[in-house]
Each structure stands twice: as C-alpha cells, then as structure tokens.
Amino acid sequence: MTDLVPVLIDGIIYASYLFIIAVGLTLIYGVMKILNMAHGSLYALGAYVTATLVGAWFSHGLNPYGSFALPLLAAILVGLVAGPIIERGLLRFMYGNDEIVLILVTYALLLILEDLIKLVWGVESYSAYQPYGLLGTFEVAGLPYTKYDAILVGVAVSVGVALTWGLARTRQGKLLLAVIHDREVSAAMGINVQRVYLVTFTIGTILAALAGALIAPKVSVVPAMGVEVIVLAFAVVVIGGLGSLPGAALGALIVGLVGSAAVHYLPQVELFSIYLVMALVLIFRPKGLFSAAEARKI
Numbered sequence: 001m002t003d004l005v006p007v008l009i010d011g012i013i014y015a016s017y018l019f020i021i022a023v024g025l026t027l028i029y030g031v032m033k034i035l036n037m038a039h040g041s042l043y044a045l046g047a048y049v050t051a052t053l054v055g056a057w058f059s060h061g062l063n064p065y066g067s068f069a070l071p072l073l074a075a076i077l078v079g080l081v082a083g084p085i086i087e088r089g090l091l092r093f094m095y096g097n098d099e100i101v102l103i104l105v106t107y108a109l110l111l112i113l114e115d116l117i118k119l120v121w122g123v124e125s126y127s128a129y130q131p132y133g134l135l136g137t138f139e140v141a142g143l144p145y146t147k148y149d150a151i152l153v154g155v156a157v158s159v160g161v162a163l164t165w166g167l168a169r170t171r172q173g174k175l176l177l178a179v180i181h182d183r184e185v186s187a188a189m190g191i192n193v194q195r196v197y198l199v200t201f202t203i204g205t206i207l208a209a210l211a212g213a214l215i216a217p218k219v220s221v222v223p224a225m226g227v228e229v230i231v232l233a234f235a236v237v238v239i240g241g242l243g244s245l246p247g248a249a250l251g252a253l254i255v256g257l258v259g260s261a262a263v264h265y266l267p268q269v270e271l272f273s274i275y276l277v278m279a280l281v282l283i284f285r286p287k288g289l290f291s292a293a294e295a296r297k298i
Contacts, residue, residue: 005141007260013149015256016156017215021229022236023159023248024207030180030243031200033099034091037106039208040230041113042082046209047128047216047225048121049074054128054217067131068151071213079206087201092194110227118223125220132217152214159207160249167245176200180243235274239281241288250289 025039053070086109094105135147167173179186179196187193212226219225236255240247258277262270281289 003264006143007264008257009140009143009145010263011257011260012153012253013145013256014260015252016153017211018232018236018256019156019249019252020159020214021208021211022233022240022252023163023245024204024211025233026237026240026243026245026248027163027207028201028204029237031176032091032095032197034102034106035099035234035242036204037103037230038086038109038113039106039204039233040226040228041110041117042078042205042208042226043212043229044117044221044223044226045078045082045113046071046075046212047219047221048117048126048212049078049209050213050216051126051128051221052121054130055126058130064130064134067134070131071210071216074213075206075210078209079202082209083202083205084198086205087198091201092197095197110230114224114226123223125222126216127220128216130217148217155210155214159210160245163245172199232274235278238288239278241285241290244288244290247288247290 021039021043025036028034028036028039050071053074054067057067057070058064090105090109091102094102132148133146135151137144137146138150139145167177175186175191176196178189178191179193183193186196211229232255236251237248238251239254240249240251254277255274258273259270262273266273
C-alpha cells in the first residue's frame with residue numbers, strides 16, 4: 001500500500017496537465033470536427049511565453065509571488081493572439097472539407113509553428129523554475145510534494161468544473177451544444193456559427209497554452225516539446241472519446257496512472273504501456289469510453 005501512494009499521487013499530477021491540454025483538443029473537435037495537430041505547438045508557445053515572462057519578472061527583482069499570475073497571462077496572450085489568427089486566417093477557408101484534409105492542414109501548421117518558435121527563441125532550452133519551489137512542500141505518507149503540484153491539480157479541476165457548468169448552465173454553452181448536434185439547423189435558426197467557431201477555437205488555444213504555461217516551471221522548455229505532448233493528448237481523447245469532456249477527464253486519469261505506474265515499476269515500457277491501454281480500449285470501445293451517439297441524417 002505504501003508503494004501505491006506515490007504512484008497514485010504522481011499519476012494524478014501527471015493527469016492534471018494532460019487533462020488541461022486534452023480538454024481543449026476535444027472541445028475543438030466536438031464543435032468544429034477538427035483534430036487539431038497544431039495543438040501541441042500552441043502548448044509549446046504557452047511554455048515559451050511563460051519562460052520569457054518569468055525570466056523578465058525575476059530579472060527585474062519584482063515580487064516573486066506575483067509570478068504565479070504569469071502562466072495565466074501567457075495563456076491568455078497566446079490564446080487571444082494565435083487563436084483568432086489561425087481560425088480566421090486559415091481554418092475558416094477549410095470548413096466543409098474532409099476531416100483528413102483538415103488534419104493535414106493543421107499538421108502543416110504544426111510544422112510552421114515549430115519553425116516559428118525556433119526562429120523567435122532559438123534552439124536553446126529555457127527555464128522558468130522559480131515559481132515551482134516558491135511555496136515550499138507538503139508531505140503525504142511521509143513523501144514530500146511541492147505545493148505547486150497541488151495548484152496544478154486544482155487548476156485542472158477548476159477548468160473541468162468551469163467548462164461543465166458553462167456548457168450546461170449558460171446560454172452561450174447551450175448554443176454551442178446546438179452547433180455540436182447540428183450546425184446546419186443551428187445556422188438556419190439564426191445562431192452565428194462562425195462566431196461560435198472563433199470563440200471555441202480561441203478557448204481551446206487558451207487551454208493548450210495554459211497547459212504549457214503551467215508545466216513550464218516543472219520542465220526545461222525546449223524545441224519539439226509540443227510534438228511530444230500531442231501524442232499523449234491524442235491518446236487521452238481517443239481513450240475517452242473524441243468530443244467528450246468526461247471522456248477527456250477519464251482518459252487523462254487513465255493515461256496519468258498508467259504512465260506513473262510504468263515509470264515507477266517498469267520505466268522502459270512507459271510509452272508502450274499507454275499505447276497498449278489505448279489499443280485495449282479501442283478493441284472493446286472503438287469510439288472511446290464516452291463516445292457520443294452520432295446523429296443520422298435521412
């Protein structure tokens with residue numbers, strides 16, 4: 001039982017940031033039917049902007065506790081700038097095409113953004129470690145964990161609750177659900193589908209950037225970090241079911257716990273273990289654990 005405690009805690013922490021990035025990916029797919037390959041690059045942009053802001057903040061000797069607002073600021077900046085530019089400048093011309101075409105378009109965008117990141121920040125690694133240890137640690141079963149990790153879990157839970165409440169309890173959320181179920185009828189009823197797409201993609205971009213911004217103090221910010229995480233994000237949404245928020249939460253928890261167990265007990269098969277779980281889920285549930293029923297047009 002003592003050995004299971006670090007596996008469970010590390011798995012929950014791991015699942016938290018996976019959920020934040022995966023829920024943005026599944027939200028975009030659920031509304032726009034775009035499997036956004038560039039989502040990982042938007043995650044990387046959030047990490048790089050955070051590292052830049054944190055470095056500038058501490059180099060100027062400002063209040064260190066104010067640095068906790070920088071990841072959120074970075075995510076909003078990336079989302080409000082990159083989201084509308086990508087959606088209005090590129091994706092809106094692609095609506096109506098086959099999903100494979102949209103995947104290829106977003107893959108090309110991923111390559112462009114990866115080169116753009118190298119052009120702006122170079123190929124050196126960046127660090128934003130200062131906020132990570134600022135609040136100190138706490139103990140669980142005699143094992144030390146940073147309070148920053150607890151904040152990460154809290155943010156993930158807050159994001160999930162906010163999205164669930166927004167979709168179920170607000171007028172905008174219900175309009176978005178209407179577009180998900182039938183965009184043509186929604187447009188005929190007077191819903192501005194183009195605006196829904198813009199807002200959805202911007203929110204998804206903010207969530208991707210937020211995941212990168214929050215993980216930046218824990219890791220080295222390096223080129224191609226977005227390519228690595230998008231594979232895990234795809235595993236999460238495929239296991240949970242494309243377009244499902246509960247599916248993204250359950251998928252993130254499964255991937256997080258499996259990855260944590262593999263790291264503790266058999267680290268050489270960590271990535272393989274995640275793919276194995278995904279394959280087993282797809283054998284019995286080809287559309288994921290929480291796949292929604294698809295409307296049939298006759």
